[in-house]
Amino acid sequence: MSARIRIDVWSDVVCPWCYIGKRRLETALSRFEHAGDVVVRWHSFQLDPSIPAGHREPVQEMLAKKIGAPASQVRAMTHQVTQLADAEGLTYHLDRAISVNTRDAHRLAHLAAEHDLGTEMHERLLRAHLCDGEVVDEPETLIRLAAEVGVPADEAAEVLRTTKYSAEVDTDIRNARKIGINGVPFFLLNETYGLSGAQAPETILSALNKVHALAS
Amino acid sequence: MPEVTDAPTEPAEPVTAPAEPEPAATLPQLIMLDAGDAPTCTDGVCL
Numbered sequence: 001m002s003a004r005i006r007i008d009v010w011s012d013v014v015c016p017w018c019y020i021g022k023r024r025l026e027t028a029l030s031r032f033e034h035a036g037d038v039v040v041r042w043h044s045f046q047l048d049p050s051i052p053a054g055h056r057e058p059v060q061e062m063l064a065k066k067i068g069a070p071a072s073q074v075r076a077m078t079h080q081v082t083q084l085a086d087a088e089g090l091t092y093h094l095d096r097a098i099s100v101n102t103r104d105a106h107r108l109a110h111l112a113a114e115h116d117l118g119t120e121m122h123e124r125l126l127r128a129h130l131c132d133g134e135v136v137d138e139p140e141t142l143i144r145l146a147a148e149v150g151v152p153a154d155e156a157a158e159v160l161r162t163t164k165y166s167a168e169v170d171t172d173i174r175n176a177r178k179i180g181i182n183g184v185p186f187f188l189l190n191e192t193y194g195l196s197g198a199q200a201p202e203t204i205l206s207a208l209n210k211v212h213a214l215a216s
Numbered sequence: 217m218p219e220v221t222d223a224p225t226e227p228a229e230p231v232t233a234p235a236e237p238e239p240a241a242t243l244p245q246l247i248m249l250d251a252g253d254a255p256t257c258t259d260g261v262c263l
Contacts, residue, residue: 015257048260066261081255081262099260179246183256194246197254207249 003215005038005208008188010045010176013105013125013136014059016081016092021185021198022123023088028204034212042113042122044106044172045184051101056135059097085130096133105136106172107165112151120149190215 009025011018029035064074075095082092105125112121124145128134134141139160146156159165179188187195187204189211195204255262 012257016262017255017257047257047262063261183258185256188246189249192245192247194248195250195254196248196252197250197256199250199254203250203254210249 003034003037003212005034005211005215006190007038007040008043008191009040010043010172010181010186010188011122011184012045012047013102013109013122014097014099014129015045015047015126015184016078016085016094016130017198018185019090019126019130020081020085020088021187022126023090024198024201025187025204027201028208031201031205032208034208037212038208040119042109042118043176044109044169045176045181045186046102046106046169046173047184048099049101049103049173051099053101053103054137055101056137057099059094059099062099090127090131092130093133094130097129098133098135100135100137102136103166103169104139104142104160106169107159108142108146108151108156110165110168111155111159112146112149115151117149117151121146121151124149 007025009022011022025040029038032038060071060074060078063069063078064071067074069077078092078094082094085092109118109121109125112118125136128141128145129136134145136142136145139157142160143153143156147153176186179186179194181196183196185198187199187207189195189207193207193211195207
C-alpha cells in the first residue's frame with residue numbers, strides 16, 4: 001500500500017507568486033507516480049492584513065508607495081512576474097489588479113473547503129484578482145465566484161453577512177507564524193518538510209519523491 | 217467590633233479565558249527541502 005502525502009499550502013489570493021507556485025505544484029503532481037495518494041489543503045495567509053476593510057487601490061500604485069519607487073519602475077518590475085506567469089500559461093493583468101483586504105475571500109475559501117472545493121475556490125480567486133482585475137472584497141463578486149466553483153450562493157452570502165470562518169483564517173495565519181513562514185507560497189509536506197516560494201516543478205517533484213520514500 | 221475590610225462579600229465571578237479557535241495540531245519541526253532561492257511574496261510586496 002502506498003503512503004499518503006499531505007501537502008499544506010499557505011497562500012494569499014492576491015499573491016502573484018502563489019498562482020505561479022500553484023501551477024508548478026500541479027505540474028510536479030502530474031509527473032509524480034503517486035499523485036493519487038496526495039492530498040492538498042490550502043491555508044490562509046494575508047500579505048497585508050493591515051489594509052482597512054473596504055479600502056481599494058490599484059496594485060501598482062500601492063506598490064509604488066510601499067517601496068518608494070516611481071510607477072514606471074513598478075510597471076517594469078511587475079512585467080517580470082507577468083512574463084514568468086505567462087510561461088506557466090497564466091495571463092496576468094497586474095495593471096488592472098486592485099489591492100484589497102483579503103480576509104473575506106479567505107473566509108469564503110474555508111467555506112468552499114467544507115464543500116471539498118478549497119482548491120477550486122483558491123484557483124478562482126487568484127484568477128479573478130491577477131488575471132481578470134476583479135475586486136476580491138466586493139460581496140457580489142465573491143458570491144458569484146463562489147457559486148461558479150459550486151459553493152451554494154446563499155451559504156456564501158451568509159458567510160459574508162457574519163464573521164463565520166474568521167477563527168479558521170486566524171488559526172491558519174497563527175500556524176504560519178509559528179512555523180516561521182514569512183512569505184508565500186509555502187508548501188509543507190507531511191507536516192515536516194518545507195518548500196518556500198514558487199519552486200520549480202523539478203524541485204517540488206524531488207521533494208515529493210523524497211517524502212514518499214521516507215513515508216513508505 | 218469586627219474588622220472592616222474591603223474584601224468582596226460575594227464570591228467573584230469565575231474568570232474564563234476568551235474563546236480561542238480550535239488549537240492547531242502539534243506544529244512541526246521543519247526540515248526545509250529547498251535552497252531558499254525561490255521567489256515569494258512578503259509583506260505585501262511580490263516583485
